[in-house]
Amino acid sequence: MSRLAALLLSTAATTAQAAEPLALQCGRLFDARAGKVLGPHTVVVREGRVEHLIEGHADVAGFRRIDLTAHTCLPGWTDLHVHLGSQSGPQSYSEGFRLDPVDYAFRSVGYAEKTLLAGFTSVRDLGGEVAPHLRDAINQGLVKGPRVFAAGKSIATTGGHADPTNGWNHLLSHLAGPPGPTEGVINSPDQARQAVRQRYKDGSDVIKITATGGVLSYAKSGDAPQFTVDEIKVIVDTAKDYGYTVAAHAHGTEGMKRAILAGVTSIEHGTYMSEEVMRLMKQHGTWYVPTIYAGRFVADKAKIDGYFPEVVRPKAARIGALIQETAANAYRNGVKIAFGTDMGVGPHGDNAREFLYMVEAGIPAAVALQSATIRAAEVLGVDDQGVIAAGKRADVIALAGDPVQDIEAVLRVEFVMKDGQVFKQP
Structure with a gap:
């Protein structure tokens, strides 16, 4: 169709x-x-x-x-950072080798309805090939769910947080071959441009990049920068050609600086956000989406033997525990904050608990509610909600x-x- x-x-x-x-x-x-x-x-x-x-x-x-x-x-409400195609658990890493895309699609139907019934009438799905199709099914009235602004496949660099082959053994990697721009993995400005155009071809609504390492990826570093400024700038400029905004997953300071200077719309997570980064965000009008819920969730699960692979566990314990404090500092320093949970890390439908964690961090309740309503609409670039x-x-x-x-x-x-x-x- x-x-x-x-x-x-x-x-x-x-x-x-x-x-x-x-x-x-x-x-x-x-x-x-x-x-x-x-x-x-x-x-x-x-x-x-x-x-x-x-x-x-x-x-x-x-x-x-x-x-x-x-x-x-x-x-x-709008949750600006969800992953409706998945939900983390001790079996998540092995399921990637056992389940087909249709399995994730069927799961996403229930996750979408839970999210809607929790009060979230819109979401920005930041990474997942199921999301554009789920969006279309919801729009056609086939399933119940929130309005979905879908990124599709996140854009990464080789070995980066969204490289789909991280953790594969030599035989699997050899059989599949190295992923490229079609799969959302780039290593040059030209490939970056191609990756954005592929997301347009796939029907995305927004672009997501993984500007630094991540917590749950099967890789050692959770905060090292993973793009050059030139690569991100090409992504941002090409995205503008198609009317897209760019959201940047980022934990480390250097990766955040590069993303902000290149012109991304939002920084997601922002764990090691420094005063210099905050000044840059205010100067460039960059939004911050804290995802406190995800930080607390992974820090808690890191205490459980076997919940995460051992390469992931120390990152979850170290990085996850810091995000709430970062959100508090960002608010006190006047950084623009919008609402997001990274739900899919935790159980879908529990999104509203992020409000409680924002208030715990010293953000007034009214400001937290604005972050999920009028401020979220500003991030999305829409004026009708x-x-x-x-x-x-x-x-x-x-x-x-x-x-x-x-x-x-x-x-x-x-x-x-x-x-x-x-x-x-x-």
């Missing part, structure tokens, strides 16, 4: 599902622009969009009323409680609407 045909099917499905006009009577409403919880409001929804936002509780003629008067309504306002997408969730006063309320999502369609309600 062509991408145009898929888009037409998506539009038809969404229109049919969201045809019923609704009036959501909210006890409180989170204003994502101001970062404040307001009093009672009625959100009037028609054909997948917010038609009106009315102060107080109003009965609107011709619109079915949904009673959320005991709840706080918020814009649907992230706030509840007339003309915007009708992505609305509702919680039992006031999350600005009690951040644990984010774990009590009882209503989920995406594009005007209700997926969960009290």
